[in-house]
Amino acid sequence: xxxxxGTLPAGADVTFVQYLLPPLRSGEVTVAAAQVVEAAGAAxxxxxxxxxxxxxxxxxxxxxxxxxxxxxxxxxxEFADVLPHVVLSSPTLPWQRAADPAAPPPAAGDPVxxxxxxxxxxxxxxxxxxxxxxxxxxxxxxxxxxxxxxxxAGEANGDPVTVIDVPVDLFAAVAPTAEDLGWLAHVRRVxxxxxxxxxxxxxxxxxxxxxxxxxxxxxxxxxxxxxxEGWAPYLPAADGTPSSLLPEQAETVRLVVLHSWTYxxxxxxxxxxxxxxxxxxxxxxxxxxxxxxxxGDASVDALVADAGAMGYTAMDHGLANGDPTVSxxxxxxxxxxxxxxxxxxxxxxxxxxxxxxTTGMFDVTYAAxxxxxxxxxxxxxxFATALYRWKLTQARSSVEALETALLDExxxxxxxxxxxxxxxxxxxRFAAAAMGVAAPAxxxxxxxxxx
Amino acid sequence: xxxxxxxxxxxxxSLRLNAxxxxxxxxxxxxxxxxxxxxxxxxxxxxxxxxxxLVPDERMLPVxxxxxxxxxxxxMDALLDGAYSIGFAGVAEPTSRAARSQVxxxxxxxxxxxxxxxxxASPRLAATSSENVARGETSGGGGAVSGxxxxxxxxxxxxxxxxxxxxxxxxTQPLALLRLEAVAPxxxxxxxxxxxxxxxxxxxxxxxxxxxxxxxxxxRKETRYAAPVGDRAAGDFxxxxxxxxxxxxxxxxxxxxxxxxxxxGPSHGGWSPPDGAxxxxxxxxxxxxxxxxxxxxxxxx
Numbered sequence: 001x002x003x004x005x006g007t008l009p010a011g012a013d014v015t016f017v018q019y020l021l022p023p024l025r026s027g028e029v030t031v032a033a034a035q036v037v038e039a040a041g042a043a044x045x046x047x048x049x050x051x052x053x054x055x056x057x058x059x060x061x062x063x064x065x066x067x068x069x070x071x072x073x074x075x076x077x078e079f080a081d082v083l084p085h086v087v088l089s090s091p092t093l094p095w096q097r098a099a100d101p102a103a104p105p106p107a108a109g110d111p112v113x114x115x116x117x118x119x120x121x122x123x124x125x126x127x128x129x130x131x132x133x134x135x136x137x138x139x140x141x142x143x144x145x146x147x148x149x150x151x152x153a154g155e156a157n158g159d160p161v162t163v164i165d166v167p168v169d170l171f172a173a174v175a176p177t178a179e180d181l182g183w184l185a186h187v188r189r190v191x192x193x194x195x196x197x198x199x200x201x202x203x204x205x206x207x208x209x210x211x212x213x214x215x216x217x218x219x220x221x222x223x224x225x226x227x228x229e230g231w232a233p234y235l236p237a238a239d240g241t242p243s244s245l246l247p248e249q250a251e252t253v254r255l256v257v258l259h260s261w262t263y264x265x266x267x268x269x270x271x272x273x274x275x276x277x278x279x280x281x282x283x284x285x286x287x288x289x290x291x292x293x294x295x296g297d298a299s300v301d302a303l304v305a306d307a308g309a310m311g312y313t314a315m316d317h318g319l320a321n322g323d324p325t326v327s328x329x330x331x332x333x334x335x336x337x338x339x340x341x342x343x344x345x346x347x348x349x350x351x352x353x354x355x356x357x358t359t360g361m362f363d364v365t366y367a368a369x370x371x372x373x374x375x376x377x378x379x380x381x382x383f384a385t386a387l388y389r390w391k392l393t394q395a396r397s398s399v400e401a402l403e404t405a406l407l408d409e410x411x412x413x414x415x416x417x418x419x420x421x422x423x424x425x426x427x428x429r430f431a432a433a434a435m436g437v438a439a440p441a442x443x444x445x446x447x448x449x450x451x
Numbered sequence: 452x453x454x455x456x457x458x459x460x461x462x463x464x465s466l467r468l469n470a471x472x473x474x475x476x477x478x479x480x481x482x483x484x485x486x487x488x489x490x491x492x493x494x495x496x497x498x499x500x501x502x503x504x505l506v507p508d509e510r511m512l513p514v515x516x517x518x519x520x521x522x523x524x525x526x527m528d529a530l531l532d533g534a535y536s537i538g539f540a541g542v543a544e545p546t547s548r549a550a551r552s553q554v555x556x557x558x559x560x561x562x563x564x565x566x567x568x569x570x571x572a573s574p575r576l577a578a579t580s581s582e583n584v585a586r587g588e589t590s591g592g593g594g595a596v597s598g599x600x601x602x603x604x605x606x607x608x609x610x611x612x613x614x615x616x617x618x619x620x621x622x623t624q625p626l627a628l629l630r631l632e633a634v635a636p637x638x639x640x641x642x643x644x645x646x647x648x649x650x651x652x653x654x655x656x657x658x659x660x661x662x663x664x665x666x667x668x669x670x671r672k673e674t675r676y677a678a679p680v681g682d683r684a685a686g687d688f689x690x691x692x693x694x695x696x697x698x699x700x701x702x703x704x705x706x707x708x709x710x711x712x713x714x715x716g717p718s719h720g721g722w723s724p725p726d727g728a729x730x731x732x733x734x735x736x737x738x739x740x741x742x743x744x745x746x747x748x749x750x751x752x
Contacts, residue, residue, distance in 0.1 A: 014659065018731035070660040077608060081670070083661040083705065083739065109729045122703075173702050180707035186736040208736065210661050214670070214703035238706055240698050272612075272654045275605045276746040280516040284750060286600065288510055313507045331505045332497070332527060333520035337595065337646070342525040344532035345551060352529055366529040372504055373533025376494065383490045388538030390483040394550050 017187035019112045020205065022092040026056025027152055053153035056096045059135060059161040059227070061258045065089055067206055069223070073261035078274075080265040084120055084211040084223040087188070091205035094185035099178065100232030111182025113232065116258070118184075118211035119174055120223045127222035128164035130257050135159040138254070145250035147230040164224060165252040172242035176212045178232045185209045215265035225259040285335020287311050303359065311335050317364060320350075327362040332369070346370060399442045407434050484554070491531055491558035492565060496630045496642060500530070506600070515603050519750040521646065522596035531555055559594070563644050566628055596629060597750075598642040599650060606639045609654060614639075616647040620749050648750055654743045662741040663695045663705075670695035674714060677734035686737060714738045 029052040036045045057065060068087040071079045088094065094114040106112045121127035136157030140146050144165060176184060188206045215221040228235070234243045234253070246253070283289060288308045295301055307314075311334045317327035346352055352367040378384055407430065497505065506512050535551060605612060614631055618624040629642040641650075663670045671692040676683050683689075696709040715730040 016733035016736045018729075018733040075608070081662045081665050082741070083663070085661055109731060111732060173699070174704050176707060183707045183711045183732050183735045186732040188736070210736070210739065212705050212707050214663070214705070216703065238698070238708065240702075240704070271744065272605060272609055273744040273746050275515075275603055275608070276517075276652055278515060279601070279603050279605075280513060281518075281748060284519050286506060286511050286518045286520045288508055313511075315507065329507055330523075331507055332500075332523045332530075333505055333518075333598075333600065334523045335520065337521045338523055338525065340524040340528070342528045344528050345536070345548065346529075346532055347536065349533070366525060368504070369526045369529035370533035370536075372500070373494070373530040374536055375533075376499060377534035377537045380490065383486065383534075384537055386483040386486040386490075387535070390487055391538050391550075393483070 015189040017189055017205070018109075019095050019185070020091045020187050020207075021112065022056075022096050024052075024054045025098065026054045026058065026096045028053055028150065055154060057090075057093060057258075058097070058152065058155075058229070059138075059159070059256050059258075061225075065093070066225075066259050069259070069261050071263040073263065076264040076266045078266065078271045079221070079263055080215050080217045082215065082265075083213070084118055084215075084221070084263070086116075086118055086209045086223075086225050086259060088116075088207035088209065091187045091207045094207045094209055097227070097229045098232075099181055099228045099230070099235075101230060103232070111179075113178065113181035114185035114209060115181075115227060115229045116185065116209045116225060117176055117181065117228050118209050118223055118225050119255075120211045120213040120215060120221050121174070122216050122221055123219040124216075125170055125174075127224075128166050128170075130162050130164050130224075130260060132160050133163055135161050138163075138256070140247070140250075143249055143251035144254050145234070145246060145252070146254045147234060149230060162257040163254050164226070164257055165254050167252050168242055168246060168250055171253045171255075172236035173240050174213055175228075175236055177238050178235045179238070180212060181228070181232075181235075184212060215263070217265050220262055220264045222260060222262045224255075224257055227256040227258055229256075283309075283335070285309075285311065286331065286333040287335045288313060309335065312363075314361075315364070317362065325362070327364045328356065328359075329363075329368060330365050342366060349374075395446070399446065402445075403435075403438045403442060406438055407431060410434070488554060488557045488561060491534065491554065492561035494531060494534060495527060495558055495562040496565060497640070502634070512600055512602050517599055517601045517603070517748060519599045519647070519650075519748075520597065522598065522642070524594070524596075531558065562596075562629055563627065566630060595646050596642055596644065597646045598629075598640070599647070599748075599750075601639040601641070601652075602637060603639075604637060605652070606633050607636045612639070613653040614641055615651045615653070616641075616643045616645075617649045617651075618645050618647065620648045622649050622651070622747075649747060650750065651745060651747045653745045659743060660741055661736070661739040663739075664692070666692075669700075670697065672710070672714070672738070675738055675740075677714075677730060677737055686740075711735050 030049055031052060032047070032049045034045055034047045036043055038044075065088060066086060067089045070085055070087075071077060071082060090096075094116050095112055097115040099113045099115045103113070134157060135155055138146050138149060138161065145168075186208055188208050189204055209225065211223055233245045236242055287310075290305045290308050295304075307328065311330040312328045313330065314326050315329045317325050319325055342352075349367040349370045352370050354363040354366070355361075356363055377387065493499065512518055535555065614628065616626040616628070618626055626643040626645045626647055629644050631639070631641045634640045663672045672695050673692045674689045676685055676687050676689055679685050693710075693713045696706040696713065698704040698706050711730070714735065
């Protein structure tokens with residue numbers, strides 16, 4: 001009945017790219033220029049320097065910067081074996097800043113550390129509570145550690161920033177190592193041919209940052225996208241020992257939160273394929289299962305089974321005269337195909353009642369459908385009005401067309417010109433005279449034809 | 452010149468009135484006719500039809516079940532006829548009959564355009580409709596409509612579930628979707644233009660995610676070819692797997708650098724990247740991707 005596989009989606013053209021480095025990292029940049037001027041045997045060097053500030057996301061992300069997360073926020077599922085990830089609209093964002101600003105430029109093919117990290121916290125850790133501080137408060141104080149930072153242009157000390165304070169032990173246990181950071185971000189390039197294009201070319205590249213920790217079944221996991229700008233020296237070793245560079249008195253480390261969401265890992269049975277392979281597909285159609293008690297009469301049992309297989313249900317039915325009875329009904333969702341045999345229009349539901357002589361029961365299927373359609377039409381005021389107005393327009397135009405034809409035929413002999421080419425003045429005079437005859441006649445026609 | 456006007460023969464003219472063709476249909480946007488046709492088109496796709504008319508008995512669609520159906524055209528005819536029956540304007544029957552069949556035909560024809568139009572209006576989804584065209588989807592059965600009802604936790608849990616249908620069991624003739632909608636939190640209604648023989652439900656593409664596999668209390672990762680090897684494409688499973696090194700089993704923190712080294716190394720069962728092929732964060736990402744789950748159903752009969 002069903003099968004499953006677990007391959008990459010066919011036709012989903014996805015390319016993984018190691019990194020897309022921005023031409024300039026965000027932050028302060030100094031452009032230096034030197035020119036040596038030689039004239040008359042003497043050389044003079046002119047030097048100038050210009051400081052630039054490359055703006056870029058630092059302590060908060062815009063609403064459109066996060067293109068998606070997985071697992072979905074608030075979702076439950078078999079996520080215990082999942083490493084959560086964040087998809088970023090800007091493909092270069094993971095490399096716009098540096099976890100280790102002092103690191104030399106990477107050689108081709110070498111891992112390039114990202115400054116973003118997804119830290120999944122389990123419910124029992126417990127997850128640190130995000131709270132708001134200001135940019136000016138992003139500094140070590142007391143038992144809270146924050147790495148040295150350089151203020152940038154456009155920043156005000158009063159700007160709000162969301163942070164979490166993570167105990168040092170927990171940070172050492174869950175934070176990626178400096179080496180890990182080179183593996184946890186990449187660019188996902190999707191096939192643009194199947195993508196819509198609006199004002200500009202469609203976006204093909206997305207930055208992806210992966211978490212490094214599995215969830216636990218039965219527990220909520222809070223995944224937090226944090227900035228690790230300047231954190232490289234303070235990250236734990238591969239065995240989870242805290243960095244020796246963390247000051248002695250530090251009890252918690254303060255991390256800037258860029259995005260966070262929560263999901264729950266549940267029982268392993270709750271997978272997409274697990275749920276779907278377990279759904280009942282028997283009987284395969286929308287029909288009543290034949291599980292009632294046998295009546296003892298084989299022909300009756302067969303009849304009930306047949307009716308069920310054709311999608312019929314026996315329903316209580318109040319006849320027009322008030323007598324209660326039981327009639328057959330089936331919806332439009334049949335377990336089998338049926339030819340189209342109904343010949344509308346009908347002016348009432350009653351002609352659509354069908355009598356089954358073998359059982360002595362009515363089949364109210366199509367009568368019920370007809371009544372339902374009528375009720376739905378009446379219920380929708382806008383539709384009912386529009387339909388009536390349109391029908392009226394149709395009726396008027398038909399009568400008017402006939403009227404004109406009658407006038408042309410009847411009065412054509414009076415006119416020097418051929419029928420249908422009456423001069424406008426004469427035509428309206430004749431029309432006014434003839435209207436007294438034709439309009440009542442037309443009205444009678446309509447009345448005659450009405451059923 | 453005295454001349455007698457001919458008597459008007461009402462009977463004859465009644466026949467003529469009946470034969471009058473309906474006036475040209477003004478179906479401009481916003482006109483009465485456009486409103487009527489679009490309302491009937493929606494009715495054709497079962498919009499607004501009370502659910503107990505569709506499934507009169509709950510036992511027909513138990514919890515966690517999937518039921519295929521063929522849409523009864525007679526039922527739809529009766530439904531639309533009933534809806535059209537209101538607002539009788541007293542005109543000769545055959546004239547209104549011609550107009551009626553034009554309206555109903557327009558409503559029927561419009562049913563196939565509702566979903567593409569809706570997708571085209573949504574820039575993010577426009578790809579799907581153009582993809583439908585590219586996939587050569589056709590109306591499979593001369594106006595026949597089929598579909599399925601899925602009542603399952605899947606509907607609520609995977610809101611973006613993707614559905615594809617085919618007119619043959621082998622899956623070579625794709626069918627266009629007329630309607631695909633979660634009509635209730637755990638109930639998915641799907642209508643195909645044609646008679647579906649096979650239906651595939653697929654995890655949404657955004658579920659392309661990273662993960663590992665639980666094996667015997669530990670974690671392993673099936674490896675993929677990170678680069679084409681022989682006749683195997685990049686992304687194909689190699690059939691082997693590596694242990695996922697954890698910093699500590701208790702916290703479930705993956706030692707990423709060590710895992711990357713394990714995936715890169717020749718130690719994992721017979722394949723190593725071709726000479727000169729780099730193993731970077733990109734290849735690591737590819738290795739870590741979990742497959743999107745797909746379940747296919749075949750309609751009986």
